[in-house]
Amino acid sequence: xxxxxxxxxxxxxxxxxxxxxxxxxxxxxxxxxxxxxxxxxxxxxxxxxxxxxxxxxxxxxxxxxxxxxxxxxxxxxxxxxxxxxxxxxxxxxxxxxxxxxxxxxxxxxxxxxxxxxxxxxx
Numbered sequence: 001x002x003x004x005x006x007x008x009x010x011x012x013x014x015x016x017x018x019x020x021x022x023x024x025x026x027x028x029x030x031x032x033x034x035x036x037x038x039x040x041x042x043x044x045x046x047x048x049x050x051x052x053x054x055x056x057x058x059x060x061x062x063x064x065x066x067x068x069x070x071x072x073x074x075x076x077x078x079x080x081x082x083x084x085x086x087x088x089x090x091x092x093x094x095x096x097x098x099x100x101x102x103x104x105x106x107x108x109x110x111x112x113x114x115x116x117x118x119x120x121x122x
Contacts, residue, residue: 014040023073032069035062081107 018026018036026032031039085093085103093100 011040032066034069035066038062078107 015036018031018039019033023033026036082103085098085106086100088096090100098106
C-alpha cells in the first residue's frame with residue numbers, strides 16, 4: 001500500500017512539473033501536452049534491472065498521434081498568422097515591408113521573393 005502511494009505521488013509530481021512547462025519547452029524535450037500522463041506513467045513504472053523500459057514513442061500509434069498533433073499545431077499556427085496579417089490594411093502591410101500576396105508564403109515560413117523589411121533578412 002505504501003509503495004503504491006509513493007508511486008502515485010511521484011506520478012502526480014511528474015505531471016504537475018510537466019504541465020507547468022510551456023509548449024515550447026515540452027517540444028524541446030520531445031513531449032506534447034496530451035502525452036504528459038503517459039510519460040509520467042512510464043517514468044514512474046516499476047522495471048526490473050533486466051527489463052528494458054520502452055520509450056513513450058516506441059509504439060507506432062503513439063508516434064502517429066505525436067506527428068498528427070505536431071502537424072495540427074503547425075496548421076493552427078499558420079492559420080493564426082494568416083488571419084492576423086490579413087486583418088491589416090494594405091498600407092499597414094506596406095509599412096512592415098510585405099504585400100498581401102505574400103501572406104501565405106510568410107505563414108508557411110517562406111521568405112517571399114522581392115520582400116523588403118524584416119522578412120527580407122530572415
